Amino acid sequence: MWILSFYRSYPIRLFFILCFMVLFMLCELAIPYLMRIFIDDIFTTKDMVKFYNFCAIFIVPVVLMVVFKSIYDRLSCKLQERVSIKLQKKLLSKMRDLGVAYYENNQSGETLSIIQSSVDSATELYRKHLPQFMLQFSNMLVVFLYIMFFNIYFASIMIIAMIVNHFLSKHFGQKSIFWTEMETNNKITLERKIYDAVSAIPELRSYGSVEWSLREIQERTNEFVEISFKAHLYRHLRFLYRWIIINLGKMFVFIYGTVMVINGIMDYGEIITIVLYYVVFMNSYSIVVRNLWDQEISLNHSARLNNFMNIIPEVEEMKNQISMPDSKGTIELINVSFSYKNKPVVLEKINLTIKPGEKVAFVGMSGGGKSTILKLLTRNYDVSEGEIRINGIPIQQISFEEIRNQIGVVNQEIYLFGSSTIYENILFGNPHATESEVIEAAKAAYAHDFIMSLPNGYQTVVGERGFNLSGGQKQRIAIARVFLKRPSIILLDEATSALDSISEVEVDMAFKKLLDGRTTVTVAHRLSTVKDYDCLYIIENGKIVDSGCFNDLMKRSDKFKEIVLGPKGEAS
Known part of the structure; x- marks a missing residue:
């Protein structure tokens, strides 16, 4: 037995x-x-x-x-x-x-x-x-x-x-x-x-x-x-x-x-x-x-x-893994196709290369497969066809630990440990960090001032689902985590879509500092946040239908104009 x-x-x-x-x-x-x-x-x-x-x-x-x-x-x-x-x-x-x-x-x-x-x-x-x-x-x-x-x-x-x-x-x-x-x-x-x-x-x-x-x-x-x-x-x-x-x-x-x-x-x-x-x-x-x-x-x-x-994980580590001694932040997707188990194809023949330090965004209507690309980059799922490479190494040959050490993720919905303090929630990004490093990360994320204004400062318990904090404050704690982690690649999944305009300005300031010099991949609905990105890819029905910088796409792509201005021509 x-x-x-x-x-x-x-x-x-x-x-x-x-x-x-x-x-x-x-x-x-x-x-x-x-x-x-x-x-x-x-x-x-x-x-x-x-x-x-x-x-x-x-x-x-x-x-x-x-x-x-x-x-x-x-x-x-x-x-x-x-x-x-x-x-x-x-x-x-x-x-x-x-x-x-x-x-x-x-x-x-x-x-x-x-x-x-x-x-x-x-x-x-x-x-x-x-x-x-x-x-x-x-x-x-x-x-x-x-x-x-x-x-x-x-x-x-x-x-x-x-x-x-x-x-x-x-x-x-x-x-x-x-x-x-x-x-x-x-x-x-x-x-x-x-x-x-x-x-x-x-x-x-x-x-x-x-x-x-x-x-x-x-x-x-x-x-x-x-x-x-x-x-x-x-x-x-x-x-x-x-x-x-x-x-x-x-x-x-x-x-x-x-x-x-x-x-x-x-x-x-x-x-x-x-x-x-x-x-x-x-x-x-x-x-x-x-x-x-x-x-x-x-x-x-x-x-x-x-x-x-005995449940077999959908994604398993290979026995013979290749280490990444030099983490530059290069990402390649080569003929990548993907479908969830027993479901229709979500991504089809995706080809792109993201250079070190480059900022790219995936835009398009909901359900097109944008967030799925981020799940593939963190290897939460394996591709159905094709190959993903990080720094020239096939992602299946890299250990989970190394992948996730090199990638920092900020989602729209931030998970904070409710019974833990703000300090402990930031330390989650790098459990081996010192107290001074945690405070520096909070300052870099423009979170230090609001934290110190709280009665217990860094020792404030955040409450269930971060109930004691606003959306912008939770986002800045998440950004502080990533600062502490110091990854070479940043993935943002609609990280500012649920924020009000004031909170968005504060969070954008933190993001600009965080993304500087790092390879960045963003899924965005608020396109005002990605105007200065190097390249935007329009995803529709699992395919890349167009790509280019913001101004270039606004000049020549009716599809992109519709995404930006909406069907009635009103800016998003």
Whole structure:
């Protein structure tokens, strides 16, 4: 099983855990046997010397049980935590490796919900279920062999009780597993709905749709409660029938044992010992059955995690990578065509070369494929046909780390870490930067003055989605990040389209300083921001239909004039 493969790195620790588990089990099973001696040899003779000696002996297995159990728990806990950390690291690494393509096609809330609930349940497999199963199954086996050699009829009663229990448990167990699985799936759906509602609180308020959202969550909650009730009901019925059967079996063992004692075949101590061993056996059996059922649920969750871990990323690193010792900022697109999975072609036969320090922009109507080019340059997706080269090296042969170290991106929607400070959000651009470098980057982005005007300055917490900052302030923090990163290539995806005119002026000042001497690729709707660019490419239906500088295109391209002035001839 995939989830148990994490144990392979700790064979010695696992061996000692099993040893102390066996020692604990033997001490536990020794107590009913000592009870037999106590009843037959001491209780009937009333010898006080033997009684005191026996009490001293009786303490030994109890003390050893405490010692062995303490060592077992300590070793087991350390192993479980190490395995859990290893699993968490694997999952986080996988979440990173899946890349943008996965998260654009799958809801983050659902992914997080699956991982959280599945990890908790899957880790229970090796924290609780597996150790319990091994201990209790060993108990069952030793007790059964002892009773079978002692008296086959007692063993038969145990077997009958176990068989009846099995068939009844199977009937209710299947229903219980079905409704528990339904409960888990419904919980994931509910958590996704709550995540969406919390994320969309500003929009819900602005549209007056808070009550609608609450009603929708309430409906999902009611559905979850109804399914959860059925899951708990069948779990309860399963345990109820098991309890009845165990106690009926105990009664039959005691009745048969009493008959054996009356006929002089058994002693009082032997019947008490058999009853105690029966209780131990059936309790262990109950735990094993419950454990197997819990394991099945955990394995279902483990299967989800395994499926998640086996998702093949759309973009993968090549093993033999080429380093870029001299980062000039040259970009080449050679016969590049691209389509998203199972969708029409987005880009077709794109050919262009961007020289170091050159500023180019992609313009055109929405849906033409402009932003897709930026996704290809950061290798969030791979081209369907053709080739992209950075500094003369095919992009597939460059490591993700090197690509993203050489490229700085500023998007229209800036993501700020809500629970972090402004200082930490700028430091995100280069975690190894010093405090003075962070402040210099903020000054270069024209962000230092507004930051210092805040009550806590650089230690101001930005709030969820940067709620405490304006659009222009968030953009300047993003620009400060890029200053701190010092990339050779800058990608701007409609970075000023959502700003008011005052904020746009402030951000433009920061951009001019940032872009100076760096290769710049911009997707622009506000064409006033790219008038001084070296070249503008008009993208229409995934093709470059024209290119040139701003003034040149205004003179000769009707298509460009329409983009700039609009269909009614009004400037954008």
